[in-house]
Amino acid sequence: MEDRSLTDLDYQAATLSNGGLFAIRENEDDQHQFTQEFRFSSARTRDSGWRTP
């Protein structure tokens, strides 16, 4: 096992000024979400102050 407090951050991305090398990623994301909750409970008699898990 190898532990290091610092991990490399120094990787180099290819750029247009880098001898004409390039790597381009185009990404289109589209997300829709719908949630609905209905709750029913018995009449509350009093608050015990403790929530059971």
Place this chain on the structure above:
Amino acid sequence: MSVRWQAGVFIFSQNYEQNARNDISSVFGFFPGMVSTSSSNLDDWGVGLYGQADFIIRDKLHITAGLRFDHEDKEADLGPTRALATSFSDSYAEASPQFSVAYRFTPDQMAYVSVARGFKAGGFNPAPTGVPAPAGTETYSPEHTWNYEVGHKAKWPGNRLESTVALFYIDWNDLQLNQQIPFSGGQYFIGNAGAANSKGIEFETRFFASPWWELFGMVGYSHARFLGNSTAFNANLGINEAVGGNTLPYTPTFSSNVGTQISWAPSVHTTLYLRAQIALSGDFMYDASNAMGQDRYSLTSFRGGVRSRHWFAEGWIDNAFDTHYVPIAIPYAQLGAPSGYVGESGAPVTYGARLGINF
């Protein structure tokens, strides 16, 4: 004896669409340029029904029983382009019970034990771009847990000391684990790693040393391991390897938080306060291979200010001693990271001030 009950219905729907394109240039004519695309369309809807009854006997004994039904329908169109996509569909259903017993010795002290079944539906992974998905990783199976907990909560005489202690045990089956596709440059899929368990203890306390001085702290210990036949992709080696006995990723062995706050009210409407806090994190691993991790570290923060009825002013410092740590990192050896991982550093020392008015 009295009975209280609660019931509910939960419905949701979700659609996720992703179209991606990677365009990589020729490398000095040695390798040809490469354009690759992927298209994913994921549809998901589900319904959950739950009910819970709480039987209270002589005001001291609480017996709670609950049951939840879940049903989820999922569809996915995955492929290199929308026209070439393959369709998948599946549905998942489960009944998950829960049960707990709590006893209040006095109005200020209670002990409890609880057992609950947990469920996460299976599903489909978006198609990766530029690399093939490893065989069989288009889909993943449902994950199940059994969660057991025993605990005690108390306020001690004079109400100056509060304490909570809890012992827990979590037993996973078909654990859904985020795993990196080898050679993909950081594209992930969810795959069932196998079985795992986690056991631990948490202790939390608050002490009011005087009306203006509060001390607080928590410490937690957990032992979270993959079991026997578990496997996970090692993106640095490009293989699906055995991980039985390894630590679950991003799960520190211990964590702790201690702090103190002093406050002083020179007038009815004005309060001055100063708060100091140290958060300690134990060592943890970046992935299931346990090849690399973060050592234990601590972060100290200070906050102080003055609050009045109509205005407030506050100054704060986070990570006051500029601890350097890397809370998240991914395998990257095949794409050239010398250590095998690329990480993102945590925030350095950060400070600020806030002024405001209330009206």
